[in-house]
Amino acid sequence: MxxxxxxxxxxxxxxxxxxxxxxxxxxxxxxxxxxxxxxxxxxxxxxxxxxxxxxxxxxxxxxxxxxxxxxxxxxxxxxxxxxxxxxxxxxxxxxxxxxxxxxxxxxxxxxxxxxxxxxxxxxxxxxxxxxxxxxxRRPMIESATPEWNGERGVYTLKIRAVPMSTTTGLVILTAGCLLGGGAYLSAVVALQHIGFGIGTGVLVLLSPIFLVVVAATQWLVRRRAVEHTVRLTTSIIDLAAGTNTMVAPLTAVRSVRLRPRGLLARIEYETADGRRTLLVGMGHPSNWMRRDERPLIPRFPKRIVDLLEHSGLSADESAAPKELRFIRER
Known part of the structure; x- marks a missing residue:
């Protein structure tokens, strides 16, 4: 294709x-x-x-x-x-x-x-x-924007994220929507059972039940967010949270993906053993209902782009418009 x-x-x-x-x-x-x-x-x-x-x-x-x-x-x-x-x-x-x-x-x-x-x-x-x-709250937000720090070929980024695959995150949110829908439908059936007339106004007034369940699901996902340090060197990429690390040699990395904005804002890399993903958007409290204009993850500076290209990765022009992706040609 x-x-x-x-x-x-x-x-x-x-x-x-x-x-x-x-x-x-x-x-x-x-x-x-x-x-x-x-x-x-x-x-x-x-x-x-x-x-x-x-x-x-x-x-x-x-x-x-x-x-x-x-x-x-x-x-x-x-x-x-x-x-x-x-x-x-x-x-x-x-x-x-x-x-x-x-x-x-x-x-x-x-x-x-x-x-x-x-x-x-x-x-x-x-x-x-x-x-x-x-x-x-813009001054507060801008002061908390993460930045890449580089020294002697070692580049780091400190971010708060959920260590979870994108598919798992979407499945959990879908399950929350279904549970919220079930609670909403149960409330409607219960009101009908006691003989309460159901009109448009009542259906709209009951809709917060659905939103509360969905919000609770989102809160549970956000609770898994922890501070991570993303580390890139001339030889490795590492997604670390405390003593837990997800490290791989750059020569073994098949792709690196960065999506700066939105609910699915994330940084991930893929090797032969699978993908390692940090969901930053789902771990950000202000990002669920309001799509913030600022990036939650800063883009790769030129020095990191050069580092990735030097390791054999190249920019994927077919990537989705909202993300950056570097792949290893096979």
Whole structure:
């Protein structure tokens, strides 16, 4: 596959909205049978809403001006919330959910349920974004930005990170979304069981249950974050936490990857024995709901780039746009 095609494919696979479509496809069997309110499609709809919400908040960083970013953010949140209210008050959910064929009405139900966590997640992100700017903690943040230190061919970086593979981190967060969806659905069923009327307002008011469970999962992941020292020399790469080290000769390293920003900000290397990863984004407390503009990991300075290239690694032009990757040609 050409390098440009690989780059586009990796960029596509990094979007949560793609996996939201996969959730809809996975739920289509139930939707076509008129069983959109069953447990599995309901959870898939909630997960799709969170995936779209995180993707939307991340995409806002394409706007350079803060005012534009906030206006677009607030506009989308208000528009989705208004659509939810309109679909209930003016059209009536019963009318939408009785459309033929069942797949169409089931898709409307899927979108309605997905819009609830999307609105809650995006709204909470907007709130934290606004309060962050009002509090103005930028001087504190900038003073804590890590930097590469180099002396006599030895380069070090001190960062706080979770020693966990990217796949494991995403699986844990997905499990948190499913658990949150289960708790949310249980609350809805319990209210219906006692004869309490369930409308759009009640569904929105119950959405914090979902967010609390997801936030608790994130907190558990963040608790695993510890201080690490990344060390690069002319002969080795080492990811150390206290006396625990993950060291490999540079000649045995197949690739080195650095993603400076976002929830998946990380630094990792790969050898024949597997990958060693430090998830910096998941270990950063301010990075869950607000996508910070500053890099959580500084880019490699030219001296380190020269060191990696001298060891036989070369920059991978097909890497995703948000990351740096050096590979060893085979």
């Amino acid at each position: 050409p390098a440009a095609a690989r780059s586009r494919l990796r960029s596509l696979l990094s979007h949560g909205s793609l996996y939201a479509v996969v959730c809809w496809l996975a739920a289509a069997w139930w939707l076509a049978r008129g069983e959109a309110a069953e447990f599995v499609p309901f959870l898939l709809a909630l997960l799709a809403g969170v995936l779209c919400g995180t993707d939307f908040v991340d995409a806002l960083q394409r706007f350079d001006r803060l005012r534009t970013r906030l206006l677009v953010h607030a506009g989308v949140v208000i528009a989705v919330a208004a659509a939810l209210a309109w679909s209930t008050a003016s059209v009536g959910l019963a009318t939408l959910f009785r459309l033929e064929p069942p797949l169409l009405s089931g898709t409307f139900f899927f979108l309605f349920i997905a819009a609830l966590p999307f609105t809650a997640w995006s709204g909470l992100a907007l709130f934290t974004h606004i309060t962050w700017e009002l509090i103005d």
